[in-house]
Amino acid sequence: MNNFIFQNATKVYFGQGCVKEYLGCLTKQAGTVMLAYGGGSIKSNGIYDEVTGILRGAGKNIVEFPGIMANPTYAKVLQGARLAMENGADMILAVGGGSVMDCCKAVSLAARYDGDIWDDFWARQGVIDVNPLPLGVIVTVAGTGSECNGGAVITNEEKKIKTGRDYPALNPKFALMDPTYTYSVPVRQMVSGSFDILSHIMETYFSEPNDDNVSDDIMEALMRSVIRNLRAAIKDPENYTARSNLMWDSTMAENRVIKMGKKCDFECHNMEHQLGAYTDCNHGCGLAVLHPVYYRHIYKAGLPKFVKFAQNVWGIAKDGKTDDETALAGIDALADFIKELGLPTTLKELGVAGKGQLKEIAYSCGISAGSYKRMTHEEILEIFNECYE
Ligand code: NZQ
Numbered sequence: 001m002n003n004f005i006f007q008n009a010t011k012v013y014f015g016q017g018c019v020k021e022y023l024g025c026l027t028k029q030a031g032t033v034m035l036a037y038g039g040g041s042i043k044s045n046g047i048y049d050e051v052t053g054i055l056r057g058a059g060k061n062i063v064e065f066p067g068i069m070a071n072p073t074y075a076k077v078l079q080g081a082r083l084a085m086e087n088g089a090d091m092i093l094a095v096g097g098g099s100v101m102d103c104c105k106a107v108s109l110a111a112r113y114d115g116d117i118w119d120d121f122w123a124r125q126g127v128i129d130v131n132p133l134p135l136g137v138i139v140t141v142a143g144t145g146s147e148c149n150g151g152a153v154i155t156n157e158e159k160k161i162k163t164g165r166d167y168p169a170l171n172p173k174f175a176l177m178d179p180t181y182t183y184s185v186p187v188r189q190m191v192s193g194s195f196d197i198l199s200h201i202m203e204t205y206f207s208e209p210n211d212d213n214v215s216d217d218i219m220e221a222l223m224r225s226v227i228r229n230l231r232a233a234i235k236d237p238e239n240y241t242a243r244s245n246l247m248w249d250s251t252m253a254e255n256r257v258i259k260m261g262k263k264c265d266f267e268c269h270n271m272e273h274q275l276g277a278y279t280d281c282n283h284g285c286g287l288a289v290l291h292p293v294y295y296r297h298i299y300k301a302g303l304p305k306f307v308k309f310a311q312n313v314w315g316i317a318k319d320g321k322t323d324d325e326t327a328l329a330g331i332d333a334l335a336d337f338i339k340e341l342g343l344p345t346t347l348k349e350l351g352v353a354g355k356g357q358l359k360e361i362a363y364s365c366g367i368s369a370g371s372y373k374r375m376t377h378e379e380i381l382e383i384f385n386e387c388y389e
């Protein structure tokens, strides 16, 4: 296992009723709370009324920051930072999924930084030393795991770049996670969010080291859990056990625990982010299209791990098969699962308008240093072409 330092600064309150029980106490120090949310789902499912009721009851001054879109933009971040500063917000409360949480992390940083936050933070891996505005989150959909890390992904529409950074000071101070809040998530979003969870685990699992390490063992259990509980939640969207497991799987995939001692790949994420920058596609759907094709490109370089994946995640027996055949059977099982879920399997379905754009998108993708096989932009273009229809 590689050397590592581990810390996670977010305190998690998990379970039915946790918002009612703890929100008042967690916001005690803040006179003015900036309440941030997305396109309105929290108004139709009752979460908005519950949260504002608690805040008003505690005498808070509430400043609303609504309308955070999926794939949040840099323009929206700047708007939020202005609002927070003009109203003297003491803390930000993000109520939503990855897009709301990420946007609020970026707002919390921009509100406390005098320079150009795009140039000095998002555009390059330079070090800035900023103490962000305190942030708390209430998670309403499982997927990104953003609630328990310092990562945020922001789209600069002008520059056509969707990029992510993990800045530990951006870990939310607290995360309230009530699985019943996810009951109203539409099936399509639940499925794509769950595929995002699976992708985070796979992108970590398929990287060195290959020798015995506890992170890989935890990941095999997590992948089986996502597959099993997603099937159960599709059958019964109000299955508390399934929703709880998916919600915690999502956090476990991105709270840094499984990354300890691992190199990590995340090339599919690099590719998907740029597809998103050009097409605004749904994150989990983009990942679903790319994964099987990408893995057929790299499996030979990580053969022992792909064999373990087939056996330990999908239950495929060797039965006289060669390692190559077993590894490919595991990738086929993943592709079949994607079809079973009704996720898209081509870039065309995802909304990429013609092959003409693919070269520009491929050449804008970041190249992962931790993958079993280091991609070139030419090979990314090949993958995009294979995925097109
Ligand atoms: O906007 P509203 O009306 O709230 O509707 C949202 C949105 O349409 C809806 N939704 C959320 N909770 C709901 C609900 N609908 C009904 N009931 C509820 N309880 O779900 C839709 C999608 O929400 P969004 O936040 O966009 O989804 P997700 O959590 O998948 O976040 C995606 C964003 O996170 C980034 C992605 O790139 C994308 O921008 N990522 C962030 C990461 C991180 N910070 O660590 C890592 C990921 O790899 C990812 O890149």
Ligand code: ZN
Residues within 6 Å of the ligand: 144, 196, 199, 200, 269, 283
């Ligand atoms: Zn993701």
